[in-house]
Amino acid sequence: MEKRLTRDELLNYFLRRAENPFTTMEQKNDIRRILMESNTMRGMNHLFLVKCYFNEEQPLFHISKEEAIRQAKLAYRENNRGAFYYLYLLLKDSDHVRARNYLRLSCSCGNPQAYLEKAKLQHRGILFEENKEEAFSNYKIAAQCGLNDGYYGMLLLASEQGNIKLARQVYNEAKEHGVYLPGVVE
Numbered sequence: 001m002e003k004r005l006t007r008d009e010l011l012n013y014f015l016r017r018a019e020n021p022f023t024t025m026e027q028k029n030d031i032r033r034i035l036m037e038s039n040t041m042r043g044m045n046h047l048f049l050v051k052c053y054f055n056e057e058q059p060l061f062h063i064s065k066e067e068a069i070r071q072a073k074l075a076y077r078e079n080n081r082g083a084f085y086y087l088y089l090l091l092k093d094s095d096h097v098r099a100r101n102y103l104r105l106s107c108s109c110g111n112p113q114a115y116l117e118k119a120k121l122q123h124r125g126i127l128f129e130e131n132k133e134e135a136f137s138n139y140k141i142a143a144q145c146g147l148n149d150g151y152y153g154m155l156l157l158a159s160e161q162g163n164i165k166l167a168r169q170v171y172n173e174a175k176e177h178g179v180y181l182p183g184v185v186e
Helices: 007-019 025-037 044-054 065-077 083-091 096-108 112-124 132-144 148-160 164-176
Strands: none
Touching (some): 007 025, 007 044, 025 044, 044 083, 083 096, 083 112, 112 132, 112 148, 148 164
């Protein structure tokens, strides 16, 4: 009796098969259809297709923006919370209210990239009201999650506010974590 593949193994199998240069276009189209319609991979298949939309150089599958939105919503229906951030990215230029809500939901799920994005938007007053304190807090969360740009954002905010002590503190904290930032000007 053969061992059953896990959901992750099944998805990896399909992706390896689609990338194989000896896979025919017919087989590739079948794999694309399975990835678009299957609800057995916890939404990872749908999010992979959304990533293909954002991969401009050489996507494995070409899909339209409308289809990417549909796939992200299918991933969400399968309880994949990673869909929130992709829905934000897909809607940020066209539907500001929904995009802002998806970004908030993504932050509530603990997505470090969402915290960084929200911090940048709050820092500049785009999509959100300008709020330097909350932006600093979100930059900090992103930095604590390993995103180096979080440290840079904190340093930038401290420098803009003329708070040399805080800027030096951020600089030293980043340095302790192996992140080297531009120096602090006094």
